[in-house]
Amino acid sequence: MQKILKYYWIFARGSMVIILVMEVEMSKEITRERAIELLNEYIKNPSMIKHCLASEAVLGAIAEHLGEDRGKWAMAGLLHDLDVEITNADLHVHGRETVHLLKNEGVDGEIIEAISLHNELSSGKKRSTKFHHALAAGETITGLIIAATLVYPDKKINSVKPKSIIKRMKEKAFAASVNRDIIRECEIIGIPLAGFAEISLKAMQGISDKLEL
């Protein structure tokens, strides 16, 4: 949705009335095409691009499940790691460059805020809305799902069962870098872990070709 602020000035000069209108563009909906262009410009690692696509699919599915704005949540998933390479994945700053880049693109403030807060360390603030928690939990579970897929005999995501994700969730040594506490933020937004794993897995299975899994 493009938001336009209009300012009107009305002048009376003699018998003439002059009306000036100034339009200020406040924010606009970034197209998916432009988002993909940005990803390809700033992210060179194909695995990271796949992580972004997986996060897009998962966030879209969570939004739909909760009756939220699917397009907005999916876009946050797609763009949340835009600066990961230009910040060398340094968690003290990761997210800050994305905020600058997306402000310059005129991206919706709620998307920018959710992206900033997917890394609380660099944002210096705590997640507080459904959107914030969904992005953090959703992008994080993609890592666990990919790791679980890669230990299946055929390494195919369509072979993976939701119960496998739950089993791996409990094995702390498995994909140890995946933060289970962040995944469990799904419960803050009213989705039990089992349901969250099922929704996320199904969303990623739907783009198995793009994920090459």
Ligand SMILES: [Fe+2]
């Ligand atoms: Fe991410």
